Amino acid sequence: MSEILGMFQGLFSGFGIAFSLTNLTFALIGALLGTVVGILPGLGPSATIALLLPLSFKIGSPVTSIIMMAGIFYGAMYGGSTTSILVNIPGEAASVVTCIDGYQMALKGRAGPALGVAAIGSFIAGTVGIIGLTFVAPPLAEFAIRFGPPEYFSLTLLGLMMATLLAGTSVLKGLIMVVLGLLLGAVGLDPISGEVRFTWGLLMLQEGVDFVTLAMGLFGIGEILYNLEKALATELVTRKISHLWPTLKDWAESKWPIVRGSMIGFFIGILPGGGAVISSLVSYGVEKKISKHPETFGKGAIQGVAGPESANNSAASASFIPLLTLGIPGNAAIAMIFAALLIQGVQPGPFLINERPDVFWGVVASMYIGNVMLLILNLPLIGIWVQLLRVPYAILAPVIVLFCCIGVYSIRNTVFDIWVMGVFGVIGYLFRKVGLEPGPLILAFVMGPILERSLRQALLISAGSPLIFFKRPIAGSLMGFLLLFILVQIIVTFRKRWRISSTPSGV
Amino acid sequence: MIGVVGALSSAQLKMGSFKHPGVGFLPFGLCIVLILFSLALIISRWQKGGPSTPFWSPRTWLRPLLAVVILGLYALVIETLGFPLTTFIFLLIWIGVIERIHWLKMVSISIGVTVGLYLVFSVFLGVPVPMGFLK
Numbered sequence: 001m002s003e004i005l006g007m008f009q010g011l012f013s014g015f016g017i018a019f020s021l022t023n024l025t026f027a028l029i030g031a032l033l034g035t036v037v038g039i040l041p042g043l044g045p046s047a048t049i050a051l052l053l054p055l056s057f058k059i060g061s062p063v064t065s066i067i068m069m070a071g072i073f074y075g076a077m078y079g080g081s082t083t084s085i086l087v088n089i090p091g092e093a094a095s096v097v098t099c100i101d102g103y104q105m106a107l108k109g110r111a112g113p114a115l116g117v118a119a120i121g122s123f124i125a126g127t128v129g130i131i132g133l134t135f136v137a138p139p140l141a142e143f144a145i146r147f148g149p150p151e152y153f154s155l156t157l158l159g160l161m162m163a164t165l166l167a168g169t170s171v172l173k174g175l176i177m178v179v180l181g182l183l184l185g186a187v188g189l190d191p192i193s194g195e196v197r198f199t200w201g202l203l204m205l206q207e208g209v210d211f212v213t214l215a216m217g218l219f220g221i222g223e224i225l226y227n228l229e230k231a232l233a234t235e236l237v238t239r240k241i242s243h244l245w246p247t248l249k250d251w252a253e254s255k256w257p258i259v260r261g262s263m264i265g266f267f268i269g270i271l272p273g274g275g276a277v278i279s280s281l282v283s284y285g286v287e288k289k290i291s292k293h294p295e296t297f298g299k300g301a302i303q304g305v306a307g308p309e310s311a312n313n314s315a316a317s318a319s320f321i322p323l324l325t326l327g328i329p330g331n332a333a334i335a336m337i338f339a340a341l342l343i344q345g346v347q348p349g350p351f352l353i354n355e356r357p358d359v360f361w362g363v364v365a366s367m368y369i370g371n372v373m374l375l376i377l378n379l380p381l382i383g384i385w386v387q388l389l390r391v392p393y394a395i396l397a398p399v400i401v402l403f404c405c406i407g408v409y410s411i412r413n414t415v416f417d418i419w420v421m422g423v424f425g426v427i428g429y430l431f432r433k434v435g436l437e438p439g440p441l442i443l444a445f446v447m448g449p450i451l452e453r454s455l456r457q458a459l460l461i462s463a464g465s466p467l468i469f470f471k472r473p474i475a476g477s478l479m480g481f482l483l484l485f486i487l488v489q490i491i492v493t494f495r496k497r498w499r500i501s502s503t504p505s506g507v
Numbered sequence: 508m509i510g511v512v513g514a515l516s517s518a519q520l521k522m523g524s525f526k527h528p529g530v531g532f533l534p535f536g537l538c539i540v541l542i543l544f545s546l547a548l549i550i551s552r553w554q555k556g557g558p559s560t561p562f563w564s565p566r567t568w569l570r571p572l573l574a575v576v577i578l579g580l581y582a583l584v585i586e587t588l589g590f591p592l593t594t595f596i597f598l599l600i601w602i603g604v605i606e607r608i609h610w611l612k613m614v615s616i617s618i619g620v621t622v623g624l625y626l627v628f629s630v631f632l633g634v635p636v637p638m639g640f641l642k
Contacts, residue, residue: 221578225571398601399620401574402594405581406624418582426575 007138010353014361018369023067026059027366030068031373034075037092039083039385043400044092045076046439047223049336050215051400053343054407062344063362069337070363071370074126074316077276078374081118081309082385085111094276094312097284101297101304108300113246115382117254117302118309120246123375125262125310129317130367132266133324137353137360141325144350149457150469154478156451159272159328161482164440165489174440177431181441184214185448210417211339213408214445217421218438219332220404222428224397246302254306257287261310268311269318272330276312276319283311317367323348324360328447332439335446577601595621 017023037048049069056065080095085102098118105114147155164174246254261283268279287307288297297304319330327349329335341348346356353360378385404425408417431438458469470476581597598617 225574228570228574395602395616395620397574398598399624401578401601402597402620402624405578415582418578422575422578422582425578429571 003138007135010138010357010361011134011365013357014363014365015368017063017358017362018067018365022060023064023362023366024369026064026068027071027370028373030071031075031370031377033068034072034077035079035374035377035385036388037072038076038079038081038095039388040396043223043396044219044333045073046215046332046336046442047219048072048076049333049340050212050219051403051407053212053215053336053340054410056340056343057411062341062346062356063359065340065344066337066359066363067366067370069340070320070367073333073337074313074367074370075374077126077309077313077316078119078122078378079385080312081122081305082115082378082382085114085118085305086386094280094315095309096277097280097308098305100284101299101301104298104300105302105305110300113250113302114305116246116379117250117258117306119375119378119382121254121258121261121306121310122313122378123371124258125265125314126317126371126374127368128262129266129269129314130364130371132314133317133321133367134364136270137321137325137364140321141350141353144326147350147474148472149454149461150472150475151478152454153451153458154469154475154482155326156328156447156454158478158482158485159322159330160440160444160447160451162272162485163330163443165485173436177436177438177440178444181444182448182451184441185445185452210411210420211445212343212411213417213421214424215336215339215442216404216408217424218428218431218442220400221421221425222432222438224400225425225429226432228397250302254302257283257303257307258310260286261307262314264307265311265314265316266318269315269330270321272322272328276315276331279311279315280308283307320363320367324352324363325350327352327450329443332442335443338446574601591621591625594624 018027033048033052034045037043037045049072052069052072056069059065059068076092077094080090080092081098081102084090084095084098085106088099088103090096090099102114102118105111160178164178261279264283264286265276265279268282269276284304284307287301287303288294291297291301291303293301319334322328322330323334323338327338327347329338338348341359346352346359404421405418408421409415411417428438431441469479577597577600581593595617598620599614602616
């Protein structure tokens with residue numbers, strides 16, 4: 001009972017922090033930026049947070065900068081639906097499925113209700129996600145305090161594996177990226193003995209590869225270069241949007257998809273590697289399966305908009321749970337926020353809630369406020385956002401590149417960092433060319449030090465016996481789950497292959 | 508496709524041999540795993556065979572390449588020419604060469620963006636941007 005009371009007390013103090021003028025302003029800036037990048041195709045939330053990492057040094061308190069970054073992350077989930085519905089271009093990955101039925105609705109002159117349902121569903125689901133975060137996070141952190149090195153190793157490994165296997169298109173490619181990320185994370189001083197490795201005598205590399213430089217290069221520059229190739233031609237949207245408020249019939253049809261989407265999003269969001277993209281796909285699949293008229297899907301079924309749009313928002317809120325309670329980021333955007341916390345000197349993990357209650361409750365409370373802001377921003381002002389698509393990429397691209405350059409320069413005031421970023425940019429571009437996702441790499445880079453330290457500490461405890469990961473109950477069950485998960489994946493893959501090869505026209 | 512992954516894995520091979528005894532425990536293991544994965548990927552590609560799409564068509568690589576060159580030049584001259592001037596030139600070249608739009612629009616956008624970035628970084632955030640000879 002006293003625990004629940006504590007939560008409410010925490011939440012109240014959090015609202016006190018979040019309602020200060022600075023924090024409200026930055027929550028609004030975050031929500032605005034998030035909406036903008038959500039709408040603009042070719043610039044995702046991960047890239048945007050990466051761009052703003054250097055600024056987080058200057059903004060001041062950790063609470064304020066995390067409030068802003070969180071705003072960008074969940075704001076993008078709102079914005080992404082807009083372009084999906086109006087022009088059939090997903091503003092970011094989590095809105096891909098919204099295109100299917102959202103655009104069809106727009107073609108039938110029902111763009112208004114589609115946008116309305118997306119925004120309202122997002123708001124409800126986002127709030128459900130935050131309520132979940134409020135009540136699940138503290139007990140989970142309490143539980144995780146007992147974790148030792150073996151538990152952490154198992155948990156990180158499980159998180160990394162699931163993130164790779166669930167998120168990517170190709171398991172093998174994802175694994176390669178994880179290994180590369182781990183290796184990059186190993187550059188610099190060894191976490192236990194303090195020895196230097198992989199620097200090739202370069203003094204600049206002794207501190208390791210800087211996360212901000214890496215992230216800005218891979219995500220910022222890499223994405224720009226890749227998009228330059230395609231020369232995105234943004235067509236003008238002239239369709240008039242009217243009747244944003246859904247009719248009673250729309251509302252009745254989308255009520256349950258929103259509820260289901262919120263639930264699906266929340267549970268998938270907690271899982272490492274789950275996140276917004278998969279939850280929206282799962283939600284779409286579920287809605288189609290249980291619908292009495294599955295044939296309407298793909299032809300403008302409102303359920304196909306309401307479910308996925310709700311799911312991605314509640315997943316976005318839920319993915320803060322593993323970050324704030326275990327210190328383990330589940331996707332690339334959250335990994336950026338993880339890095340931002342570290343830059344500010346805040347260690348995310350089970351001790352966060354007790355050691356820095358201002359950060360935890362301040363950010364959580366700001367998310368309630370941010371969701372209200374986004375609802376207001378998205379419903380009446382949607383016309384303004386659509387105009388954003390008129391800004392040609394020709395101008396946006398060089399501005400973003402310049403932003404990266406100055407941002408990276410500002411961290412240590414050296415031009416060397418601009419070079420490093422440029423190199424990572426080219427690498428990121430090549431990765432995208434060959435179909436390698438940079439997401440798992442950045443995750444592995446962030447988790448690498450945790451993984452290595454816990455592995456070696458655990459082995460020191462057990463005097464070199466790897467059995468320690470299976471003998472302790474929590475670590476053991478995590479490992480068991482990991483093995484089971486891999487096994488299922490293998491079976492699924494082979495069954496698919498078997499089916500392909502057994503079809504007669506398989507040549 | 509194969510070439511790039513192959514090059515990556517060979518680069519990693521060298522890194523493996525660079526390991527420090529003791530410290531390189533995990534990195535060395537990772538290198539081996541990486542090589543195995545790369546091989547597996549190459550083999551699976553090779554087995555599938557099929558129509559290999561060309562890595563890039565001759566026209567598409569031009570714009571990214573130009574962008575990288577301009578970025579390199581930017582990093583080269585920023586300390587001597589100073590932030591405002593370099594940024595202005597950067598925008599002029601980028602918009603002029605890569606995008607080719609009307610020159611008046613080009614110049615006004617460049618000036619506007621330069622001033623905007625200068626205000627945000629130097630004035631609001633207090634980043635010590637290099638001023639070059641303008642100092």
